[in-house]
Amino acid sequence: MTTTEEATLSVDSTRLWQTLSDLGSIGAFHDADTGLNGVCRLALTDADIAGRKLVVGWMRAAGLSVRIDAVGNVYARRSGLDDTLAPVMVGSHIDSVATAGRFDGCLGVLGGLEIVRTLNDHGLTTRRPIEVAIFSEEEGARFGTDMLGSATAAGRIPLTEARGRTDRDGVTFGEELDRYCLVGQQSVPMPTAPHAYLECHIEQGPILETHRSEIGVVSGVQAITWLEVEIAGRAAHAGATPDALRHDAELAAALIRVHLDEMVKSSEYGAMLATVGRHETLPNLINIVPSHVLLTIDLRNHDGVDMSRAEDDLTEFFRDVERRVGVTITSRTTAKTPPVHFPEAMQDLIEKCAANLGLRHEHITSGAGHDAGEIAALCPAGMIFVPGLYDGISHNPREYSTPQACANGINVLMQAVLELSAHE
Amino acid sequence: MTTTEEATLSVDSTRLWQTLSDLGSIGAFHDADTGLNGVCRLALTDADIAGRKLVVGWMRAAGLSVRIDAVGNVYARRSGLDDTLAPVMVGSHIDSVATAGRFDGCLGVLGGLEIVRTLNDHGLTTRRPIEVAIFSEEEGARFGTDMLGSATAAGRIPLTEARGRTDRDGVTFGEELDRYCLVGQQSVPMPTAPHAYLECHIEQGPILETHRSEIGVVSGVQAITWLEVEIAGRAAHAGATPDALRHDAELAAALIRVHLDEMVKSSEYGAMLATVGRHETLPNLINIVPSHVLLTIDLRNHDGVDMSRAEDDLTEFFRDVERRVGVTITSRTTAKTPPVHFPEAMQDLIEKCAANLGLRHEHITSGAGHDAGEIAALCPAGMIFVPGLYDGISHNPREYSTPQACANGINVLMQAVLELSAHE
Numbered sequence: 058m059t060t061t062e063e064a065t066l067s068v069d070s071t072r073l074w075q076t077l078s079d080l081g082s083i084g085a086f087h088d089a090d091t092g093l094n095g096v097c098r099l100a101l102t103d104a105d106i107a108g109r110k111l112v113v114g115w116m117r118a119a120g121l122s123v124r125i126d127a128v129g130n131v132y133a134r135r136s137g138l139d140d141t142l143a144p145v146m147v148g149s150h151i152d153s154v155a156t157a158g159r160f161d162g163c164l165g166v167l168g169g170l171e172i173v174r175t176l177n178d179h180g181l182t183t184r185r186p187i188e189v190a191i192f193s194e195e196e197g198a199r200f201g202t203d204m205l206g207s208a209t210a211a212g213r214i215p216l217t218e219a220r221g222r223t224d225r226d227g228v229t230f231g232e233e234l235d236r237y238c239l240v241g242q243q244s245v246p247m248p249t250a251p252h253a254y255l256e257c258h259i260e261q262g263p264i265l266e267t268h269r270s271e272i273g274v275v276s277g278v279q280a281i282t283w284l285e286v287e288i289a290g291r292a293a294h295a296g297a298t299p300d301a302l303r304h305d306a307e308l309a310a311a312l313i314r315v316h317l318d319e320m321v322k323s324s325e326y327g328a329m330l331a332t333v334g335r336h337e338t339l340p341n342l343i344n345i346v347p348s349h350v351l352l353t354i355d356l357r358n359h360d361g362v363d364m365s366r367a368e369d370d371l372t373e374f375f376r377d378v379e380r381r382v383g384v385t386i387t388s389r390t391t392a393k394t395p396p397v398h399f400p401e402a403m404q405d406l407i408e409k410c411a412a413n414l415g416l417r418h419e420h421i422t423s424g425a426g427h428d429a430g431e432i433a434a435l436c437p438a439g440m441i442f443v444p445g446l447y448d449g450i451s452h453n454p455r456e457y458s459t460p461q462a463c464a465n466g467i468n469v470l471m472q473a474v475l476e477l478s479a480h481e
Numbered sequence: 482m483t484t485t486e487e488a489t490l491s492v493d494s495t496r497l498w499q500t501l502s503d504l505g506s507i508g509a510f511h512d513a514d515t516g517l518n519g520v521c522r523l524a525l526t527d528a529d530i531a532g533r534k535l536v537v538g539w540m541r542a543a544g545l546s547v548r549i550d551a552v553g554n555v556y557a558r559r560s561g562l563d564d565t566l567a568p569v570m571v572g573s574h575i576d577s578v579a580t581a582g583r584f585d586g587c588l589g590v591l592g593g594l595e596i597v598r599t600l601n602d603h604g605l606t607t608r609r610p611i612e613v614a615i616f617s618e619e620e621g622a623r624f625g626t627d628m629l630g631s632a633t634a635a636g637r638i639p640l641t642e643a644r645g646r647t648d649r650d651g652v653t654f655g656e657e658l659d660r661y662c663l664v665g666q667q668s669v670p671m672p673t674a675p676h677a678y679l680e681c682h683i684e685q686g687p688i689l690e691t692h693r694s695e696i697g698v699v700s701g702v703q704a705i706t707w708l709e710v711e712i713a714g715r716a717a718h719a720g721a722t723p724d725a726l727r728h729d730a731e732l733a734a735a736l737i738r739v740h741l742d743e744m745v746k747s748s749e750y751g752a753m754l755a756t757v758g759r760h761e762t763l764p765n766l767i768n769i770v771p772s773h774v775l776l777t778i779d780l781r782n783h784d785g786v787d788m789s790r791a792e793d794d795l796t797e798f799f800r801d802v803e804r805r806v807g808v809t810i811t812s813r814t815t816a817k818t819p820p821v822h823f824p825e826a827m828q829d830l831i832e833k834c835a836a837n838l839g840l841r842h843e844h845i846t847s848g849a850g851h852d853a854g855e856i857a858a859l860c861p862a863g864m865i866f867v868p869g870l871y872d873g874i875s876h877n878p879r880e881y882s883t884p885q886a887c888a889n890g891i892n893v894l895m896q897a898v899l900e901l902s903a904h905e
Contacts, residue, residue, distance in 0.1 A: 260721065261718050261721045262717075262718055262720075262721025262722050262723075263717075263721075263722060263723075263726045264721075264723060264726075267726065279720060281720065283767060283768075291872070292874075292877075293686075293687075293872065293874075294685050294686055294848060294849065294873070294875060294876075295754065295756035295758060295779040295781070295848070296686075296703060296705065296754065296779070296781050296847070296848025296849045296850075297684060297685045297686025297687075297688075297847070297848035297849055297873065297875075298686050298687060298754075298848070298872075298873075299686075299687075299688060299754075300745050300746070300754060302687050302688075302691065302872070305756075307738060307756075307757050307758075307760060308738060308739075308742055308757075310735070310738075311734070311735040311736075311737075311738030311739050311742075311757075312735075312739060313735075314731060314732060314734075314735030315732075315735050315736060315739050318732055318735075321724050322724070330719065330720065330722075330723075330724060332719035332729075332731075332768070332769075332770050333731050333732075333735075333771075334719060334731075334762075334765070334766050334767045334768055334769050334770065334771060335762065335765050335766065335767055336731060336760060336762040336765070336771075336774075337762075337765075338758075338759065338760040338761075341758070341759050341760070341761075342758050342759065343707060343758045343759055343777040343779055344707075344756070344758055344779050345756075345758050345876075346756050346758070347757075347758060347760075350760075353767040355719040355720070355767055355768050357719070357720050423720070423721070424718060424719070424720025424721030424722070425718065425720045425721055426720075448715070448717065448722075448726070449718070449721065449722075450716075450717075451718060451721075452718075452769075453716075
């Protein structure tokens with residue numbers, strides 16, 4: 058149980074906002090499309106290193122002892138009354154995509170720092186130690202695998218594989234870690250699991266804003282499957298080729314896209330989402346029946362069994378389209394992660410904290426992958442979402458959550474941390 | 482009626498083939514994809530001018546008197562017994578697309594030359610004069626409007642508009658005509674219409690080859706409508722955006738493509754063809770719901786009324802998709818030509834000539850535009866198609882018609898010319 062003082066504790070919303078702004082100025086660029094400043098701190102670039110230095114400086118100034126592991130993940134520790142107990146860990150990432158805003162990941166890290174500062178201000182010491190983590194290359198925007206740091210910490214990705222990942226110039230993750238002296242003593246996977254892990258993050262979607270919810274209690278992370286689909290037909294003259302003699306790759310692609318929509322709307326596949334995000338047509342000329350289409354399919358599902366059934370039925374539909382349109386369809390799975398379900402106890406705790414603070418909340422499944430989904434393999438994990446404006450647009454300079462929305466999320470996070478750190 | 486000698490006359494297949502080969506060497510390039518030599522003689526480039534010089538040289542050597550009009554169309558005349566009569570004109574073009582073969586257009590021009598040479602060999606003089614025409618910029622591949630020369634000769638495109646057409650470097654058609662001294666005395670539109678116009682051309686489609694037909698009696702040229710369609714939705718995270726909150730431009734594009742297929746197969750729109758040849762998706766990333774799609778629609782129809790109804794119904798379907806998907810669809814007509822129907826008498830004549838020569842023939846509608854479709858505004862016109870191999874592939878170095886197929890077409894052309902030129 059938290060004390061009365063702890064139960065009424067609030068973070069300093071202005072200070073939290075200031076750290077978000079200060080970190081957001083590192084790697085900032087002017088975006089002509091939006092007229093706004095965006096952020097570019099691709100993992101282990103000079104900008105990312107500058108951002109790490111700024112945040113680690115703040116951590117040290119707040120009295121935290123900073124350790125680093127073999128893939129550059131940072132763990133900043135605040136001692137508890139009993140330092141033999143496993144810590145309660147909060148964290149996220151501060152690397153970004155090339156066209157980012159200032160909230161994605163940063164809120165979780167700087168929120169952890171703000172909790173520490175608030176506890177310091179009030180001279181409060183928790184029973185368990187608290188650790189604030191910064192995980193490396195969460196975005197996957199430079200080395201091609203997202204959650205690279207946390208997945209290695211959790212043991213899903215072997216260290217040698219992580220170090221061998223290359224960017225588009227052929228530079229390896231390992232070389233960059235060495236160059237910036239970011240290889241610490243702490244091994245990966247983590248030798249001792251935390252007691253629990255919590256992460257506060259912007260939603261990156263429109264649900265909370267649409268429902269006027271202030272807090273999302275995240276039930277888990279959706280399963281993701283990525284397919285790269287190549288359709289091979291035959292180029293032909295648009296005027297001189299009768300319909301019956303065509304092998305139209307563009308028509309085949311359209312039939313697949315429409316079928317995916319029917320699958321999503323059928324409810325036979327649970328909470329399925331489907332996106333065809335890339336579509337390239339060859340030869341891409343107005344009066345030539347397309348010979349080839351390359352398209353990508355992004356499938357999401359709350360449930361692994363529903364996902365497998367959708368994948369199987371889609372493969373069967375490809376064969377059907379091959380017969381109907383006279384094309385050849387080749388499909389390759391380029392990514393596949395199972396769903397993550399956060400423990401009910403963690404969801405209940407977050408829900409209780411939000412309710413105690415009088416914040417409107419709802420359960421929500423994360424559409425995107427997060428470090429919490431990886432650390433969930435090590436210890437009970439949970440996530441708190443806060444709403445973003447403009448349909449929750451993210452990975453874009455327009456990404457924006459209000460100071461109040463951010464403070465709400467970190468206040469819920471703080472209450473949950475206090476509760477978790479009070480127990481053995 | 483033709484004489485007995487004329488009725489048994491045959492062109493020299495080897496000589497015709499040699500001229501096709503010789504002209505095909507002008508502007509030749511090695512195509513790595515096919516391992517074959519292709520042809521690039523974009524209108525009024527050095528290569529096109531070299532091709533014109535070669536062919537005009539052959540025309541003069543065959544005793545023809547060569548005139549040129551204000552847009553560079555060449556008319557090479559063989560006197561008849563009565564030069565006060567309007568000539569029978571045969572023709573086509575020798576300009577090419579950037580990745581052409583050696584048959585498209587050239588067969589019609591060099592076939593005309595071969596007829597003149599054959600008549601010369603046999604000392605035959607027709608009653609009417611015969612003219613062999615080379616029309617400028619039929620392909621539209623450089624100055625953006627196909628049949629530019631013949632459409633100006635026929636009065637559909639005003640001379641000043643034709644001269645003002647620019648290539649991608651901003652050079653005008655008029656400047657190039659002046660530079661190469663290709664502006665002759667003969668005005669456009671033609672002051673005196675020919676008695677009749679005939680054009681032999683490769684089919685550029687698979688129908689004749691599929692049916693094992695040796696000659697296509699062309700009934701007309703399909704109506705063509707080109708649309709450029711822009712679909713504006715909203716970019717969104719593929720994982721974090723529920724289906725009901727999406728505005729997916731890619732889905733809208735697919736619904737349109739599938740609907741076009743249903744229209745084609747419904748038979749409610751006559752002999753309709755539909756092609757989506759270009760498709761560009763933005764931002765074209767695997768995990769982002771596309772915000773924009775640009776696509777082109779190529780509609781063909783034998784009948785103008787069916788075409789109009791298809792266009793209207795398609796526009797209505799756009800509105801339906803806007804409502805269903807929550808996108809905005811903007812459509813622009815970038816080209817529109819009505820159908821051309823060649824006179825029955827011309828079709829009957831060609832059919833009779835093919836039958837007399839024992840050649841398997843069928844009626845066929847041209848899917849592509851041709852100079853004959855323009856000259857049809859001036860005088861009775863007709864077209865003869867010959868089959869191409871490999872599904873009639875064209876605008877590609879693989880374009881190929883056999884020596885026998887070419888000779889068959891020109892023999893039919895010659896018989897029709899003899900018949901037409903015998904009458905007043």
